[in-house]
Amino acid sequence: MITFTCDVSQNEFLADGAGEVHAVITVAARDETAAGSGTGTGRPVPGPGETHGETHGDAPGAAEVIILDCSGSMEYPQSKIIEARRAAQAAIDALPDGVAFAVVEGTEQARVVYPERRELVTASAETRAAAGRAVARLRPHGGTAMGRWLRLTAQLMASRPDAIHHAILLTDGQNGESGRALEAALAACQGAFQCDCRGVGADWRVDELRQISTRLLGTVSLLREPAEMADDFRALVAKALARGVADVALRVWTPKGSTTRFLRQVSPEVDDLMPRAVEVNPFTRDHPTGAWAAGIREYHLCVDVPPADVGDERLAARVSLVVGGEVVTQARVRAVWTEDAELSTRIDGVVAHYTGQAELARAVQDGLAARRAGDEVSAVTLLGRAARIAAAADDGAMLDRLGKVVEIDDPVTGAVRLRHEVAKLDEMDLDAGSTLTVPAKR
Structure with missing residues (x-):
């Protein structure tokens, strides 16, 4: 409950x-089943101006689709496709009996590699082993059409309408479809499932995966090294399976x-x-x-x-x-x-804090855009503002990310200087992490 x-x-x-x-x-959601063991989250007693309610009954079933980019670029270096297969296997192994699932191969087309039909299959020792064998046969080829991958995933989810639907999308590159085609696919898929997007390497676009994850109520994150995929996939599956209210x-x-x-x-x-x-x-x-x-x-x-x-x-x-x-x-x-x-x-302290957090995200994204456009004055101003807000919020993780793109002379005043040499992965990590926030102090 x-x-x-x-x-x-x-x-x-x-x-x-x-x-x-x-x-x-x-809004706090508290699992009363876990609360007795001290692991619940939320407030046990409503405070002033606060109300509470409960949801009852059995939790809905879960449905998981793993979408793997198998385009030709996944072959270089070869570790990408090897680790992608390993990550898919890790996600499959993390599925308990009874969860509905499928694996989708993404190229310029979308293909269900397991099961070999357009529907979800129930996880069991037998189906997990069969899915692993299908994943092991995946080879890089072709192009990238993310809209088609998402549309096929929505069709698969429709075979289990009462489940909580979640997908993981992994890519190493940029979508080969038009912006209009991707937008149409997102409009068709919105509400059908939630999708967490992961980019590996430095050749994918943060704004493209953010567009997908935002519309489909998921997250976007950078995986610097292919070897990070398996642990990340396990964590995503665990988080998805913990969702008990749809x-x-x-x-x-x-x-x-x-x-x-x-x-x-x-x-x-x-x-x-x-x-x-x-x-x-x-x-x-x-x-x-x-x-x-x-x-x-x-x-x-x-x-x-x-x-x-x-x-x-x-x-x-x-x-x-x-x-x-x-x-x-x-x-x-x-x-x-x-x-x-x-x-x-x-000014209410909580409102002020989160106003600053939203401003920080905009400053980072706009500052990086200015940097890419060669507008150094705007980039310094915006990224300096981001450093100042992060320092005020005691956001050490954001300051660490910023420090790889700019020299931070004084975080309190926002005095920064652009670095002449910035690794692309560091810039992408700052962009992808720009929307993460720290909680307000109360």
Whole structure:
């Protein structure tokens, strides 16, 4: 059984004439089965402004598809295809009996290499061994058409409609399809499965895999060496199998005359939820978040409301967590107008922290783009800003990544200098890791 709690961090006070309301919504999912052993995650007792709810019944089954890039480039060096086969075998071996699965070979076409039909098969000692033999026969050839890989995966998932659907996509190169073809494939696959993307080597595009992972509610990461694949695949499968609640959405209601300026996940990483919004009615939107395991996610909501008179209080938004169409927990975002400047100018610490984390991600991505374009002035300014925000948040991992692209003279002030020689893998690692955040201190 999973218990959800929902809490709000905000400064609800607005100055006379103001109408911009910010809040961070913290949603905690607690596995009550594990809670008794001290391994659960979340808050046992709701706090102020917090509600809680539970989901009951058996957890849905799991479905896993492993998508391996088998294009010709995977042959150079040969360790890539060797380790890709080993990683696929590791993922297959990690599947417990009863999980539905398949392996897809990705070239300029998409082919199910196991089972040899367009449907998922149930994991058992026999099917895992057969899948391993099929994977061992994979050889690099042909081109790269990721949209076709994703469409085939969606067809496979449709054979097990009641399962929690997850895929791993591994590539070492760039998509050979047009941007329009990939976008059409993503539109067709959105909501059909979640997809974690992994790039190995230095010849793939971070923005391309980020586009896929963002639309399909997954993650993107760099694997510097082929030997890293197997452990990473095992971890991805374990994380996917831990998800016991499917089809979770954030439902945001705003009153007449109000509009949602943005809603983005800010922890454990930055993710814009607005493009995936689905209208429930003229005042309400659902924002899909995929399947959940025990853990905490945080969301930054900004709402524009019509200004009211001093002393008035209004409900600026109501945020609900919806599981399988049922509201299980809810939080309220308030707006109170005041003449007290001390109250209205106070910035909530959690909101301030995650505003900075989102700005850091933009600064890194824009700074790297400026660097690639030869605009050194903008690159130094933006990457310096990123260093300053990372230092303020005590984000040592980000400072380490930044330090491989720029010389950081003073992280507190953001004084940096571009490095003349930067390994491409270091630049890609900084780009891919730009959306990872550190939690706010409370």
